[in-house]
Amino acid sequence: MSEQIARINESKAVFDDIYVMSDPRSYFSVLGSLDYMIPDVAEPVIRQILAARAARYGDDATVLDVGCSYGINAAVHRFPVNFASLRQRYARREIMELDTEELAQLDRNFYASWPDIGSARFIGLDISEAAIRYANAVGLHVDGVAADLETSELLEKDAAVVAPASLILSTGAVGYVTDRTYSKLLDALATTPWVVSFVLRMFPYDGFIAAFAERGMVTEKLLGATFIQRRFRDEQEFEQSMSVLASRGIETQGFEADGLFQAELFLSRPEADARAAPLEEIVTVSSGRFNSFGARFVQLEEPEGIRTVIEA
Numbered sequence: 001m002s003e004q005i006a007r008i009n010e011s012k013a014v015f016d017d018i019y020v021m022s023d024p025r026s027y028f029s030v031l032g033s034l035d036y037m038i039p040d041v042a043e044p045v046i047r048q049i050l051a052a053r054a055a056r057y058g059d060d061a062t063v064l065d066v067g068c069s070y071g072i073n074a075a076v077h078r079f080p081v082n083f084a085s086l087r088q089r090y091a092r093r094e095i096m097e098l099d100t101e102e103l104a105q106l107d108r109n110f111y112a113s114w115p116d117i118g119s120a121r122f123i124g125l126d127i128s129e130a131a132i133r134y135a136n137a138v139g140l141h142v143d144g145v146a147a148d149l150e151t152s153e154l155l156e157k158d159a160a161v162v163a164p165a166s167l168i169l170s171t172g173a174v175g176y177v178t179d180r181t182y183s184k185l186l187d188a189l190a191t192t193p194w195v196v197s198f199v200l201r202m203f204p205y206d207g208f209i210a211a212f213a214e215r216g217m218v219t220e221k222l223l224g225a226t227f228i229q230r231r232f233r234d235e236q237e238f239e240q241s242m243s244v245l246a247s248r249g250i251e252t253q254g255f256e257a258d259g260l261f262q263a264e265l266f267l268s269r270p271e272a273d274a275r276a277a278p279l280e281e282i283v284t285v286s287s288g289r290f291n292s293f294g295a296r297f298v299q300l301e302e303p304e305g306i307r308t309v310i311e312a
């Protein structure tokens with residue numbers, strides 16, 4: 001990892017202990033208390049990008065979720081759940097009392113009890129063996145690799161696991177991982193993938209863009225939209241992050257100055273794909289979707305046509 005990235009990381013709070021627990025309870029409790037929401041705000045955009053990729057290639061993607069943790073992006077994409085609803089589930093006293101194996105069994109049944117509304121299969125990569133094990137055990141991921149590709153090589157057996165991926169996704173992970181990890185992954189894939197990254201504005205993404213360019217991929221950034229990741233944990237994290245952003249010449253008024261980490265969306269892919277369907281045409285952002293708590297009229301697409309129902 002470059003000195004620059006290491007220095008930026010120093011301004012961020014450290015959560016390493018919650019990433020390595022045998023199940024996601026602490027993860028949801030600690031990050032939930034900071035209004036962590038990037039998987040929720042990213043999901044509608046990821047769905048649109050998956051649809052655009054499927055329209056171009058005629059098949060559903062295999063997503064490699066880098067820094068996947070307990071499979072949260074897979075959960076919110078595949079099932080009608082979100083970070084907030086999962087946090088509530090794990091905060092129940094009755095759930096708190098279970099051991100990890102009992103919880104994994106229930107989570108497996110929990111996810112199996114929802115209709116799968118996803119349009120992709122998921123493979124995970126994370127430094128945390130426990131998180132990878134959990135995501136596989138509860139059926140969110142078809143497979144996963146526990147490795148730190150910043151410091152070690154991709155093993156042959158792990159290369160075989162990631163090889164089928166056609167889209168690489170990450171939320172909340174750039175900074176922990178750099179283009180070192182991505183270069184090793186790209187070398188192991190059977191085809192050139194689409195790469196979807198939600199990146200905190202304090203982290204430079206140019207190293208990634210250069211690595212992608214070497215492989216004939218172009219990168220677009222979605223203009224005019226940022227995605228809230230979470231609140232700052234404390235004054236120290238806030239002050240330090242503001243100073244990193246200032247040193248990078250990033251205007252923070254109306255963004256991080258309001259107390260929230262902001263991420264940007266980058267999409268990298270083969271040049272011909274980008275030319276055929278530019279990012280701005282693929283993605284529209286609907287703001288405020290997660291702030292509405294009352295019952296809503298929604299339309300259901302059924303074989304007989306569209307039906308209107310009330311969703312609580």
Ligand SMILES: C[S@@+](CC[C@H](N)C(=O)[O-])C[C@H]1O[C@@H](n2cnc3c(N)ncnc32)[C@H](O)[C@@H]1O
Nearest residue numbers: 019067068069072126127128148150171172176
């Ligand atoms: C903030 S969490 C994001 C998890 C998930 N993507 C989400 O948005 O909920 C960061 C994740 O990156 C993982 N991580 C840290 N260093 C890593 C590395 N070198 N390679 C892969 N994953 C790493 C952590 O274990 C953790 O699960």
